[in-house]
Amino acid sequence: MLFDTLKELCELNAPSGFEKPVAEEIIRRLDGIYDYRVDNLGNILAFKKGKATPKNKIMLSAHMDEVGMIVTGVLPDGMLRIGMVGGIDPRVVLGRTVSVGEQKLPGVLGTKAMHMQTEEERSTAVPADKLYVDIGAKDKEDALKAVPLGTPVSFCGPYRELGEELICSKAIDDRFGCAVLLEMLKSDLPYDVHVAFCVQEEVGLRGSRTAAYTIAPDIAIVVETTTASDLPGVEEERQVCRLGKGPAVSFMDRSTIYDRELYDLAFRIAKEHDSPCQTKTMIAGGNDAGAIHVSRGGVKTIAVSLPGRYLHSPSTVVSKADALAAAKLIPLLAEEAASL
Template identity: 45%
Template sequence: MKEALNNLKKLTALDGISGEEKPVREYIISIIKDYVDNYYVDNMGNLITYKKGRGNGPKVMVDAHMDEVGLMVTHITSEGLLKFQTVGGIEGRVLVGKRVRIGETCVPGVIGYKPIHLQEKKERASAVDIKQLTIDIGSKDRERAEEKVQVGDMVAFSYDPVEFGDNKLMAKALDNRVGCAVLIELLKHSYEFDLYGCFTVQEEVGLKGAKTASYQIMPDIALILEGTTCYDVPDTKEHDMSTVSGDGPVLTLMDRTVITDRDLVNKIIDVAKNNKIPYQFKRTISGGTNAGRIQANAEGVKVAVIAVPCRYIHTPVSVMDISDFENSYRLSKRFLESLGVSIDLYREEGGKEYV
């Protein structure tokens, strides 16, 4: 798992704001190309890989989205400052005082704000309106700024991964490079069934890539790998915590986009129990995942989600427990291995058969 963790760190150090996932995709291709039978990049930028199975079985899709939330330059002021809007869900409150990098050439910038000394009393106590913030790249004026940056350029947080504390990893974009890293490991093994490993795009802007990817594949079953919300910090009531870091992979039963397939989830629970892998359920039903889009594909797909709890998700300093990452991989792998011999699950009366 050392290699997997290193991969994860490298992945989080790359930038892949929704719509501009290329750096992440290229890196993934460089690793997986020797492990898969075939791969291609589709119209939207999804990386679709294929591993032929040893025998018959359902067609299985494993999805991990490559993109991360970030900012986009929307205007350059005459003073050379960059106005921006968020791409995906970022809270204005976390942006002030952050280091960022812009565009393909990674131009460094900072998000400044009026010092506390100069703020009115009322301003001090209120949240910052994103519209008031600008990125400063040190330029004197618009002309100089335009030499380096253009409207439409994507902006990523500029933070390196750090291992710290008791087996914790801090990094930007753990949502969802952690899923990508697990999927990369899964592709190193072979299975009974045909496996389509999909590294999808544009999840953070409305679950876009998974929709077109699943249409191309038409899977019977899909497993979605994710980084999910976690708020196990003081002063939070237990039922509001969403998930607990270090308590194991998270199984989603329901969120705003999906009710996962009960039989499939029960199957994963059995696998976890038999292999003594810890697991937990998500305690809130907020948020959404690609599972919703994939389930609704064509005539329908049975879906399940395995996620790694990530504190401070959608900020530059998200934190995960390394054991959750490792256990997510173990659970996913054991689950996929069990699929080949548990076809009976899909042989309900009147249901589809895969023998």
């Protein structure tokens, strides 16, 4: 169930600021069942009544947007200039097909043949400002007929099973969070919960800022995806976290020093339920917690993240076992946090 939802959500294209396809799918699943509203930025703020109203108002959040690109100009020969939306290593887009705009026009990011490159060019990455998308247009006018400036561009990275128990897809960051929260809403909940599906995380934690303001929670749980660098040749302390070792719960990253009580609680619950859980062994990354924990007068915040290799690429790789362990931990954590 979780993976069906995840696959459906990952296959939608929603770079930051263009979250509509994902928002519509989430609303389709909420409509008529749960209370929800869509705020001025496009965040979906849902509420589900539980068996009781808890001592602490709990907000769970995930972001709907994904990293992508946006058309910033057209060259005389009809090539589209692009800007990166969110933190993309330009090395992971060259030599790939992309999907341009709502009409999903195929485009490619090519380069002059290696035969015409100098030795230095061959070993230097093509910087983002030298990348262009070829949609087959004959010239500038031809291109602009099909693609106006400001059109979003998405990775093509179909959802696929990889190896023994891994998944590979674009946009797992953070459709995973969206999928977990949608599944959680379906279950019987002991307490009321607020769930925020946020916009614009990848361009500065912007949606979650207003979502947290409106919901005004006491405690927030961010459901995310985080970098795992568990590859050969990477020293153990630089691996950050590892696939197959359960969800990652961090004490500190680049945006947040997490609430210590919630941090300890997450590990205690995982241990009690014999479910794997790991800490991040490097201060790296950041997520909506950075905006949420400083909302209003301050919010005790924790993030539970699915470890993913090759994050912010068309081919993020995660473990199904980790995903299931996270999906198990999150409702338990919300339940206990509600009565802290």
